[in-house]
Amino acid sequence: MSRKVSVRKSVFAADEQYAFKIREMFKDKGILMLNIIGSPGAGKTTLLEATLKSLPFKAAVIEGDVATSRDAERISKTGTPVIQINTQGGCHLEAHLVWKALQDLPMEELDIIFVENVGNLVCPAEFDLGEDYKVAVCSVPEGPDKPLKYPHLFFRAGVVLLTKVDFLEHFNFDKELFWGDVKKLNPHAAQLEVASPVGKGMDAWFEILEKWLVEKRR
């Protein structure tokens, strides 16, 4: 048992060095990096598509998926530079994979890098990619009980976005329960409600991005 733990630690430690390198590099360059995490189908790519269409900053995207490059193809149509990472079965991104992908991005021209993690509400929350903030994405059809059932992401998120809020009534979604549980887990996380295909809530999202970017460059 002690052998297992020690190996696990050393693997984590190696990856933490990449996270540290990424964070140091972006401190120098004044680039904001966000790690977007949520279940499959929570609306992470749709949020990014809507964001990139009107974002007043220069952005790039790193897409993490178990397989296919479908999400990268969707992002590419917005004209934004995008790199696809396929984890080949892996359930989360790790910092060394992000470090490698970053080498192919035009970093001198960028303000923000969005990293869309593998669709998974559990594992990605545990791995530091060197980001400034984790962005938790949870959709109305998933149900309001998710924060307490999957607390680790919500503990660590800089912002929680409730997506697909145009379906609140259809799913009889208890918003008070959802936001109450989020606040219990993480009183400091910003709380946003969006329906990105129809533009709802996007102004508040842009305000957060701008605030974080200004703070980063202060």
Place this chain on the structure above:
Amino acid sequence: MSRKVSVRKSVFAADEQYAFKIREMFKDKGILMLNIIGSPGAGKTTLLEATLKSLPFKAAVIEGDVATSRDAERISKTGTPVIQINTQGGCHLEAHLVWKALQDLPMEELDIIFVENVGNLVCPAEFDLGEDYKVAVCSVPEGPDKPLKYPHLFFRAGVVLLTKVDFLEHFNFDKELFWGDVKKLNPHAAQLEVASPVGKGMDAWFEILEKWLVEKRR
């Protein structure tokens, strides 16, 4: 690197022995065990609630969650014996945890044991719990691109259930794409469409359960 692999293998091997023990035990007893896997909010617990209300067989449930016992409380209201496993951050169930939980079930009285895995479309697919079949649950709001993006579960499933089909039109869901991709990955998996809160598709689901139970006891 070789050290890491060898440790990982030995952990897997220990757990495979529990999966083997479970499978041998249920072969003797003629109990069908199903491993239900899908994203958070895909409708796994709702499917089970609807199933247990009208199921013509004696069943028990093992609930796997990262945290809380909310799902076990929901199942308990149907009068079905249920055991909660909390993984404390772990992203999937493992056979040794299921073996331990089984000791608290009234096994001599049972026909079917449903194991609801942690909500996660990636990791649980890789771990054999000793089940007869994996049941893949994917919901309409998640979008039709999930089978190819998360192929491992769909490769291995005995049945794929598309849930929340009462929302097909609201989400403009491409059913041909979804079922075409499922068939490419796994031509032998049964394909079902359900809306369990309104009872749609439940007869076909019960027919599959009966067929599997009869085969098991032949």
